[in-house]
Amino acid sequence: MKTYHGSCHCGSVRFEADIDIKAGTIKCNCTICSKMRFWAVQVPSGAFRLLAGGERLREYRFHTRQDAHYFCGECGINTFSTGSSAALGPFHAVVLASLDDLPVEELVAAPVRYLDGRNDEWVRPPAETRHL
Numbered sequence: 001m002k003t004y005h006g007s008c009h010c011g012s013v014r015f016e017a018d019i020d021i022k023a024g025t026i027k028c029n030c031t032i033c034s035k036m037r038f039w040a041v042q043v044p045s046g047a048f049r050l051l052a053g054g055e056r057l058r059e060y061r062f063h064t065r066q067d068a069h070y071f072c073g074e075c076g077i078n079t080f081s082t083g084s085s086a087a088l089g090p091f092h093a094v095v096l097a098s099l100d101d102l103p104v105e106e107l108v109a110a111p112v113r114y115l116d117g118r119n120d121e122w123v124r125p126p127a128e129t130r131h132l
Helices: 031-036 104-109
Strands: 002-007 014-019 025-028 039-044 048-052 057-060 068-072 078-085 089-095 112-115
Touching: 002 078, 002 089, 014 039, 014 089, 025 031, 039 078
Parallel strands: 025 112
Antiparallel strands: 002 014, 014 048, 025 039, 039 089, 057 068, 068 078, 078 089
């Protein structure tokens, strides 16, 4: 477990999160995640701390409207999403690209779990993952 720091492109939104990158990351094939090339790590919400920019955040929800995707209203960068799962309870899905102090070596070594969100199949991966 390590505390990582992240931000949006313009620096208005800043946060920190306690993350175990070696425990794995997620990529999803649902319509929004595919368009964002969403690659994230899920942490319990208690392990995430918004440090600045809450007033700049904009929220987007779609489909079941259960998960919230947050982006900076100034620069448009998605930094994290929130939701709830049976395994984690309330969680924050931190976008790996928004982490400012994640070494490239740790990023490329991180295990990836693929989610078939397009078909609401959260246990089995989608048949095709190369584009994710």
